[in-house]
Amino acid sequence: MEFKTVLEKLLTNFDRLNIRYALMGGFALGLWGYGRATADVDFLAHRDDMGKVDAVMKSLGYECRYKSDNVSQYLSPLKIFxxxxxxxxxxxxxxxxxxxxEEKTIFNGDLKIRVLNPESLIAFKLQAVKxxxxxxxxxxxxxxxLAEINKRDMDYGLIDRYAKLLNMEEVWHEIKKEVSL
Known part of the structure; x- marks a missing residue:
């Protein structure tokens, strides 16, 4: 996947159509200091905007491979997308x-993108574990x-509430001990 090309096309359309979104997943982790390999792009998007998202994705040649009330997955027949x-x-x-x-700049300042904060990313990762x-x-x-790199700036009370909501307090408590939070 050519991330810059894909994100330029998506973000231009998201901004033009006022789509409420935030980057999440592996690419988002990198924007908070923890770079790791990822093969796709993941977003959180307001459900009321998903009709607009679907139109954007289809206009760019993507096919909807899966859709439910909670998630949508798009795949391009072109490998670069x-x-x-x-x-x-x-x-x-x-x-x-x-x-x-939060808004971050990517690709040496060429693009601005909204990205979930570390607390939200951790919550989604806890949900994924569950x-x-x-x-x-x-x-x-x-x-x-993510916690180790961002530990000085995170709202631990918020993550504690997310962990409780997910019934993952024990897992989060162990992580806090390991990372010395």
């Missing part, structure tokens, strides 16, 4: 995450690295 996944924000917590997303145990090792490593 790759896969783009969306989690639909509609619950109070995910809508608040969208509101607190929902898909086969990814536990990768997601726990992501959480630990």
């Amino acid at each position: 790759g896969e783009v996944d969306f989690i639909h924000a509609f619950r109070e917590t995910s809508l608040a995450m969208l509101e607190t997303a 929902n898909n145990p086969s990814r536990t090792a990768v997601d726990l490593q992501d959480i630990k690295k």
Whole structure:
């Protein structure tokens, strides 16, 4: 996937159509100091904007491979455009995450993008551990690295509340001990 090309096209359209979004996933981790390989782009997007998102994706040649009330997955037949996944924000917590997303510059200042803050990324990673145990090792490593790198600036009370909401307090407590938070 050619990330710069894909993001230029997506972000131009998202801004033009006032689509409420925030970057999440592996690419977002890199913007908070923890770079790791990723093969796709992941977004949190307001559920009310998903009709506009679908129109943008299809106008760029993407095919919707999967869609539910919670997620949409798009794949381009062209390898350079790759896969783009969306989690639909509609619950109070995910809508608040969208509101607190921060703007970052990427590609040497060429683009501005909204990205979930570390607390929200950690919450989604905790949810991933809960929902898909086969990814536990990768997601726990992501959480630990993200927490370690950003520990001076994070709102631990907020992450504690997310962990409680997900019934993942024990896992989060162990991570805090390991990372000396």
